[in-house]
Amino acid sequence: MSKLITAERRNKIAELIISNGSIKVGELAKTFAVSTETIRKDLIYLDKQGIIKKSHGGALSSLEVIEKPLEDRNMENYDAKLAIANLALKFIKDHSVIFIDAGSTTLCLAKLLYLKKGLTIITNSVSALNVLSNSDNIVHLSGGQLNNTTMALEGFGATSFLSKIKVDVAFLGSSGFKEHFGPTSIDFSDAEVKRIMIRNSKQNFVLADSKKSRSTAMVEYATWKNIDFLITDDNISDKEIDFLQKNTTVLVVKTKT
Known part of the structure; x- marks a missing residue:
């Protein structure tokens, strides 16, 4: 004992x-x-x-020691991002196949997956690959052109690979969603990766801290009706939650004391 x-x-x-x-x-x-x-x-x-x-x-x-990309964004609102990742972790079943998108909140989830065993993890994130490279999981990295801002692999190499992959759960990031009807991305190449994984997953989650409700980006990659779950934190406004819940399931983690 x-x-x-x-x-x-x-x-x-x-x-x-x-x-x-x-x-x-x-x-x-x-x-x-x-x-x-x-x-x-x-x-x-x-x-x-x-x-x-x-x-x-x-x-x-x-x-x-190994995780350097996204360092500045990782520290911003870190407690909320970690709480979101911890809740997302509960939806991952043993031996499942999952997709991890590039981004600071999804990277928090990748860190927690380092302690898991037996998963098959698909990612286009070089940062997530660095974190998971020595874990007891099977990890596949897509091809594609490197976006050195997000440390994501994008373009034809990424979409060609990912279009042939089916996963149980996809965990997606968002650059914001203010004044949009769904989550957004900074460019069309990244948006196309996310669209493909929404189509190719049995279930999808957007992981986005509350600051994303007050920021936006150029490309709306899906409407909220295409998203199964949004996990965010309790600094998001009640008005925003009411709007979102008309189209998707919103899960709110507690960060206020």
Whole structure:
């Protein structure tokens, strides 16, 4: 029984470090009500597994070493994006085939998938590939031309590959949706990737923090009627939620204290 408890604690520690980027030994000891020596042993074990990098007085997610693209956007409204990703995670069944779009919120989901096993993950995101490359999942990267703003692969190479793929669930980003009737993208090439994955998924989700309800972009890649679920945070206005719920299912994560 003690081994099971140890395994569960270590898994939770790994989740916390990956979610937060880094954490102190003292914080972990307090959270799990164990000694700092026990936590140090846990960190040594996780370091050997390649999940974290043990540092003086704490630990750093090994993903922080490899994940550089989108760095500025990743930090903006990060708590909300992480909460959205955690809710999205609950809709992923064991051994399913999923698509991860490029974007800062979908990248948060990719970080959480690093701890999963047995999934088949399709992505056009170089950043997501970096995060998932050492995970226990099968990962396929589309071809295409690199957009070095979003670190997404786009164009004919991407759409040709993805048009032949069928997935259980697609997780899509959005550049905003103010004054639109659906989620948007910054350009036509990226929009076409998203349209294809909406057609080729049994179920689709848009992951977008509340700031996206107050911003917009050029290309509306779908109407909300084509989207099964929107996951956002509770800083979105009630008026906006009422409008959205007429066309799609809105799931709101709590971030206000």
